[in-house]
Amino acid sequence: MTETLYVQLLDLACGGLLLGAVLVLWRRELSVIIRMFAAQGVALAALVAVLAAHQRSVDLWVVAVGLLILRASVLPLLLARALTAAGPARRETRPLVNVAASLLAAAVLALLAYAVSRPLVALAPSPATQAIPVGVTVVLIGFFVLVTRRRALSQLVGFLLMDNGITTVGFLTTASVSLVVELGVSLDVLLAVLVLRILTARIQETFGDADLDELAELHD
Amino acid sequence: MITPGIVLLVPIAAPILAAAAYAVAGWRRASAWLGAGAATIVLCAAITLATTVSRSPLVGMGGLVRADPLSAFMLIVIGAIALLATAATPAYFAAEIAAGRATARTAARHSLLVALFVAAMSGAVLAANLGVLWVAIEATTIITAFLVGQRRTRPAVEAAWKYVVICSTGIALALLGTLILNYAATNSPARAGLNLAELTAAAHGLDQPVTRIAVALLIIGFGTKMGLVPLHAWLPDAHSQAPAPVSALMSGVLLSVAFYAILRVKAISDAALGSGFARALLLVMALGALTVAATLLLAQRDYKRMLAYHSIEHMGLLALGAAVGTPLALAAVLLHVLGHGLAKAVLFLGSGRILQLTGTTQVEQVRGLAGTDPVLAGCVGLGVFALLGFPPFSLFASELAMFRAGYAAGLGAVITLALLLVLVITAALFAHSGHMLLGNPSPALIEPHPAPGPERSDVATASAAPTPTAITTAVFTAPATTTTLAPASAVAQTAAPAATSAAASAARTPTSTVIVLIAGLLTCAVLGVAAGPLAQLLHLAADTIAATP
Numbered sequence: 001m002t003e004t005l006y007v008q009l010l011d012l013a014c015g016g017l018l019l020g021a022v023l024v025l026w027r028r029e030l031s032v033i034i035r036m037f038a039a040q041g042v043a044l045a046a047l048v049a050v051l052a053a054h055q056r057s058v059d060l061w062v063v064a065v066g067l068l069i070l071r072a073s074v075l076p077l078l079l080a081r082a083l084t085a086a087g088p089a090r091r092e093t094r095p096l097v098n099v100a101a102s103l104l105a106a107a108v109l110a111l112l113a114y115a116v117s118r119p120l121v122a123l124a125p126s127p128a129t130q131a132i133p134v135g136v137t138v139v140l141i142g143f144f145v146l147v148t149r150r151r152a153l154s155q156l157v158g159f160l161l162m163d164n165g166i167t168t169v170g171f172l173t174t175a176s177v178s179l180v181v182e183l184g185v186s187l188d189v190l191l192a193v194l195v196l197r198i199l200t201a202r203i204q205e206t207f208g209d210a211d212l213d214e215l216a217e218l219h220d
Numbered sequence: 221m222i223t224p225g226i227v228l229l230v231p232i233a234a235p236i237l238a239a240a241a242y243a244v245a246g247w248r249r250a251s252a253w254l255g256a257g258a259a260t261i262v263l264c265a266a267i268t269l270a271t272t273v274s275r276s277p278l279v280g281m282g283g284l285v286r287a288d289p290l291s292a293f294m295l296i297v298i299g300a301i302a303l304l305a306t307a308a309t310p311a312y313f314a315a316e317i318a319a320g321r322a323t324a325r326t327a328a329r330h331s332l333l334v335a336l337f338v339a340a341m342s343g344a345v346l347a348a349n350l351g352v353l354w355v356a357i358e359a360t361t362i363i364t365a366f367l368v369g370q371r372r373t374r375p376a377v378e379a380a381w382k383y384v385v386i387c388s389t390g391i392a393l394a395l396l397g398t399l400i401l402n403y404a405a406t407n408s409p410a411r412a413g414l415n416l417a418e419l420t421a422a423a424h425g426l427d428q429p430v431t432r433i434a435v436a437l438l439i440i441g442f443g444t445k446m447g448l449v450p451l452h453a454w455l456p457d458a459h460s461q462a463p464a465p466v467s468a469l470m471s472g473v474l475l476s477v478a479f480y481a482i483l484r485v486k487a488i489s490d491a492a493l494g495s496g497f498a499r500a501l502l503l504v505m506a507l508g509a510l511t512v513a514a515t516l517l518l519a520q521r522d523y524k525r526m527l528a529y530h531s532i533e534h535m536g537l538l539a540l541g542a543a544v545g546t547p548l549a550l551a552a553v554l555l556h557v558l559g560h561g562l563a564k565a566v567l568f569l570g571s572g573r574i575l576q577l578t579g580t581t582q583v584e585q586v587r588g589l590a591g592t593d594p595v596l597a598g599c600v601g602l603g604v605f606a607l608l609g610f611p612p613f614s615l616f617a618s619e620l621a622m623f624r625a626g627y628a629a630g631l632g633a634v635i636t637l638a639l640l641l642v643l644v645i646t647a648a649l650f651a652h653s654g655h656m657l658l659g660n661p662s663p664a665l666i667e668p669h670p671a672p673g674p675e676r677s678d679v680a681t682a683s684a685a686p687t688p689t690a691i692t693t694a695v696f697t698a699p700a701t702t703t704t705l706a707p708a709s710a711v712a713q714t715a716a717p718a719a720t721s722a723a724a725s726a727a728r729t730p731t732s733t734v735i736v737l738i739a740g741l742l743t744c745a746v747l748g749v750a751a752g753p754l755a756q757l758l759h760l761a762a763d764t765i766a767a768t769p
Contacts, residue, residue, distance in 0.1 A: 119427070119429030119430050119433065120400065120403070120430055120433070123404070123407055123429075123430050124403075124407050139396065143389070146385070152381070155385060159385065159388060159392070162389065162392050166392060166395055166396045166399065169396060169400070173399060173400065173402070173403035174399075174402055174403050181349065181352060181354075184351070184352065184354075185351075185354075185355060185395065188355055188359060188362065191359075191362045192358070192362055192384065192388050195362055195366070196381075196384055196385070199369065199377065199380055202372065202377045203378075203381060206372065206373070206374050206377050218375055218378055218379060218456075218457045218460075218461075
């Protein structure tokens, strides 16, 4: 792979990641949000595949395939099943911040991410590390979704966006985190999603079709 | 001589085997004590390790697990508190099953998860690698989520949801910090990777601005799991909704295991950035935690939440001690971890018993417990004294040493502010617990909820013999007096003819619970008087993290 092609493909994959995060903010249909999340999973796997081709690393190819399976199919499938179980209410009603303001906030978060990650880029400048701010932006947007959405399922997507962002930063900085850690992290994420999926079902069972705002039994 | 590598794996393997046994055998008379057995093995392995690693650290499993004095000490804490919690579990579930709030299946599932939970915590303190440490701590979140939501009521489900979302988010920040630290490490001259020992040794070569970002993320992330501000909102909910033995474990050890991770990160940070950065961060979080605890404790009406906020206070104190960072302060902090764990376990187990007796968690509705159940009231009263830092309990010694070290390190203003907040908290806890223990017994106590049989209230009123003077002696005297009360209660239990029926045995605190409560208090008091061989371990452990170049 030539250097220019590598840089272009890398930037394309990062663009896809960022676009996925912004689209999640923009759309309010829960089923569309889940599809956007799956698309972002594909972009993440593509990013790792580009890195694998560039470094000629077999390990990274394996990781890329693993990511494709986990983030672009298993997790979205779990989310989609939770959605069908949830019944007719399939829209993010009344988010705390409206869509226009959310998109503006995303722009501010991107600026913030570029400011914060300057030392990270400066440490070892290369095409891969130049893209670190994109990963940080995705983390911040994920956090934003998590705190401003009221549906259990959209909060879950927010958490997963954060996780995608963190994984992106991980692969852009170094591809050398040991395999045990890599496996452990993936397993933990999968289990966390399973736990949250079970809990959404229980919320459904005990509270009925409710916004998380109605979870107000416990407060001081 | 046992192979050192095997001893390293015992604290992880023993609880896993116990979990497997619960999965196969379910909840029976014999298997009920398996969890306590596994906890005993963990404690014994921890003590063996402590004697071995005082000379040199042990490494095993291809460099994935490692034990130094600090890990050995944390393992002792885990083993001791897990032993208290699991030994109280059979009696707890006997009463729950008798009252129809649980089934044998729930009990088996509970014990299985608790055993896995203990294994994950042992794994966390034995991890040689920051990544493995992260994986183990996140595993504890996943396992305990089911334990918090065990009762499937609305508040329990809500608490479990908040717990998983907030803790996983916080911990995700710690993962980002770990990855960034790994980036800094691979670009440093030593190319250290994530191995904790190598990383600490090579920390002075790390790029400073990048390390600063990583350390901030790691401390905030693990701080979430420890219940420090800004992401502490999950703690009172989860600790008040979980079943009593789980609350005891979560409050007594899980918070401290997260604190252990912060100590490891702080050692790296001090070597890379000087002690100022981590100190400033920890001081802000500590004072924030103390303020939150003080303001919310004053008006608290739920006694389990009251204990949970009290955990936030103690985590704030630990962070304060870590911020001071001198070897004396760190030794005091570690002693405080053990003392707080023991006292908090006793109190949560005691309050679980109060909940079973009265059916309410409201302070207002529990009054004059000393009149109906003097032994339980005595234990809870002494537990409150221990927690507030009265001598002879070890929290007195550790808090005193921490504050002295703080003044010696020139942090006088901050320490004075912290002391004022602690004073407010002490007053609040004193008022609430005085209300619960003293005075005339409330209707909730005389006619116990859910009142399965009439003989139950008979036993309760018949045993309401002690005069107010007897109550004050039970609360105000040293633990030695309480021990003499234990056989008396056992006699009373066997003497009552109705004690054979399940309902009547639920009305009196079971002997095994009383033994657990008294053992916890006694250990805490003994530690306060003389730490014995533990003192040497404490200083060695403090030196492993205080060693500044």
